[in-house]
Amino acid sequence: MHTILFCRVSSREQEETGYSLDAQEKLLKEYSNNKGLMVAKVFRISESASGKQIRKMFNEMLAFAVKNKINVIGCEKIDRLTRNLKDAATINDWVQDDPTRSVHFLKENFILNRNTRAHENLVWDMKVAIARFYTNNLSEEVRKGQKEKLAQGWFPAKPPVGYKTIGEHGHKTHVPDEQAPYIKRAFELYAEGNLSIGKLADILFSEGLRNHVGKKVTKPRLHIILSDPFYFGKMRWKGQILPAEHEPIITKDLYNSVQSKMKRKLSNQPAYRKHLPVFKAKISCEECGGMIAWELQKGNWYGHCNHYRPCKQRTSWRQERVEESLFPLFDKMTPKDPEVLDMIKKALKESQSTEIDYQAKAIEEVQMTLNSAERRLEAIYEDKIDGKIDSAFYARKFKQYSEEKENAQDELNKRTNPNYRYFEAGIVIHDLAQRAADIYKSPKATVEYKRRLLSRIFSNLTINADKIRVEYTKAFQFLAEWMPIINDTFEPPNILCLQGSNGDLDLSCPELRAYLYAFRTFDWCEAIEDIETTTQEINELLSLIE
Numbered sequence: 418m419h420t421i422l423f424c425r426v427s428s429r430e431q432e433e434t435g436y437s438l439d440a441q442e443k444l445l446k447e448y449s450n451n452k453g454l455m456v457a458k459v460f461r462i463s464e465s466a467s468g469k470q471i472r473k474m475f476n477e478m479l480a481f482a483v484k485n486k487i488n489v490i491g492c493e494k495i496d497r498l499t500r501n502l503k504d505a506a507t508i509n510d511w512v513q514d515d516p517t518r519s520v521h522f523l524k525e526n527f528i529l530n531r532n533t534r535a536h537e538n539l540v541w542d543m544k545v546a547i548a549r550f551y552t553n554n555l556s557e558e559v560r561k562g563q564k565e566k567l568a569q570g571w572f573p574a575k576p577p578v579g580y581k582t583i584g585e586h587g588h589k590t591h592v593p594d595e596q597a598p599y600i601k602r603a604f605e606l607y608a609e610g611n612l613s614i615g616k617l618a619d620i621l622f623s624e625g626l627r628n629h630v631g632k633k634v635t636k637p638r639l640h641i642i643l644s645d646p647f648y649f650g651k652m653r654w655k656g657q658i659l660p661a662e663h664e665p666i667i668t669k670d671l672y673n674s675v676q677s678k679m680k681r682k683l684s685n686q687p688a689y690r691k692h693l694p695v696f697k698a699k700i701s702c703e704e705c706g707g708m709i710a711w712e713l714q715k716g717n718w719y720g721h722c723n724h725y726r727p728c729k730q731r732t733s734w735r736q737e738r739v740e741e742s743l744f745p746l747f748d749k750m751t752p753k754d755p756e757v758l759d760m761i762k763k764a765l766k767e768s769q770s771t772e773i774d775y776q777a778k779a780i781e782e783v784q785m786t787l788n789s790a791e792r793r794l795e796a797i798y799e800d801k802i803d804g805k806i807d808s809a810f811y812a813r814k815f816k817q818y819s820e821e822k823e824n825a826q827d828e829l830n831k832r833t834n835p836n837y838r839y840f841e842a843g844i845v846i847h848d849l850a851q852r853a854a855d856i857y858k859s860p861k862a863t864v865e866y867k868r869r870l871l872s873r874i875f876s877n878l879t880i881n882a883d884k885i886r887v888e889y890t891k892a893f894q895f896l897a898e899w900m901p902i903i904n905d906t907f908e909p910p911n912i913l914c915l916q917g918s919n920g921d922l923d924l925s926c927p928e929l930r931a932y933l934y935a936f937r938t939f940d941w942c943e944a945i946e947d948i949e950t951t952t953q954e955i956n957e958l959l960s961l962i963e
């Protein structure tokens with residue numbers, strides 16, 4: 418049997434007792450050896466990992482366990498796995514899902530599985546109970562606070578560029594800051610209609626607009642800014658536009674004119690080129706790496722290696738043959754049963770709203786850390802002026818607080834690019850995967866549309882005499898890895914296991930849950946980059962089959 422090992426040491430332990438990750442791993446390996454368990458993978462959480470990194474690795478571990486059907490996790494002691502209380506509940510669910518699963522805690526000499534007797538389970542149960550109480554309570558509190566804030570007309574999170582937060586905790590409001598004139602100028606320039614977003618970003622940078630880290634505002638960010646109703650005095654929350662109390666920077670007319678300009682730019686059809694082969698510059702020869710050249714013969718396109726380099730490939734591929742080889746790969750990226758897809762999407766949406774709550778809370782916490790570091794920096798400066806502390810002490814404290822401030826600022830910058838917005842794009846990508854073949858075959862799909870569809874899905878295509886090989890783009894690679902697992906699991910009649918009694922999603926299915934973990938922790942920002950353009954482009958492709 419295989420096992421996963423989980424190691425975690427706090428920095429305090431490391432400093433004070435010299436107990437290291439290596440030592441812990443060694444201990445766990447010896448134990449596994451004695452029990453006849455083969456170690457499949459070791460997950461180590463370093464002393465300096467942030468809360469977010471820990472979560473990410475933890476979810477990766479569970480996803481790995483489910484994906485590779487590994488049913489044993491080894492861990493030094495209960496506290497290692499439950500330092501973050503939410504993780505205790507997650508681990509408990511994982512164990513409850515399947516009677517063959519277990520977690521071995523060495524120090525306590527305790528094996529947790531579904532059949533662990535109640536009295537042995539006491540310590541564990543208490544930790545899980547506390548964890549559930551804590552997380553339920555926390556998100557409820559956050560939701561309550563946000564609702565109240567929204568009802569009063571104030572945005573319950575960090576405002577966009579151009580606004581700052583003022584006021585004490587509980588009475589915070591948002592007012593335009595020194596970046597606001599640049600935001601107004603961005604709208605005005607774009608509304609004139611002759612600028613690309615990239616060019617606009619350059620101009621604003623030369624005029625002085627900076628992002629939170631003092632750099633040029635990126636194209637995707639600028640796109641988000643130009644689409645944000647916040648600037649004309651509304652707020653977008655969970656997909657709804659709500660009335661708001663803050664002072665607008667621009668008029669609604671200006672906003673609307675920018676929206677229609679952006680829409681027009683996107684729907685500008687590329688000129689239809691009759692003699693453009695679909696696969697031009699898209700496929701290379703597996704043997705020599707040269708491009709496949711396409712020729713029109715009696716109304717059909719044929720592709721062969723361009724033979725710029727020495728190469729033995731002589732096969733000629735008809736365009737239709739390439740297409741026939743690609744269609745089955747589209748199917749691999751989507752659930753066989755449309756009902757399963759609907760339920761997955763529903764679960765993802767629920768997951769998204771949890772994420773929004775979580776992010777808002779996290780932002781608030783980081784903001785508090787940042788404020789306190791700034792206050793302390795001010796305080797020690799005063800103390801130094803007043804001669805209350807010597808310069809060595811000042812230098813040491815200055816370094817410490819500056820580091821805290823910098824870390825908090827970094828964290829804040831990361832969080833202001835909220836991952837949950839990428840959920841939306843992730844969900845649309847599911848739609849695209851499901852309909853890809855239909856879109857491609859649609860009579861409305863011009864060569865340009867087909868080419869766009871292909872480059873959304875594949876990053877690389879190569880052929881030899883008898884086979885085509887594909888590499889997926891990051892987002893579709895993710896689907897291509899996971900959907901076969903989902904399809905194996907939900908072969909009819911297993912699909913019933915997906916539904917609870919009221920037709921809602923039953924999350925006790927471990928494969929589905931592993932997939933949701935993976936989706937949540939997947940780096941969508943990196944895979945998609947520009948969310949607005951991506952979503953719009955995909956929706957446009959989908960509209961071809963409406």
Ligand SMILES: [Zn+2]
Nearest residue numbers: 702705722728
């Ligand atoms: Zn070749």
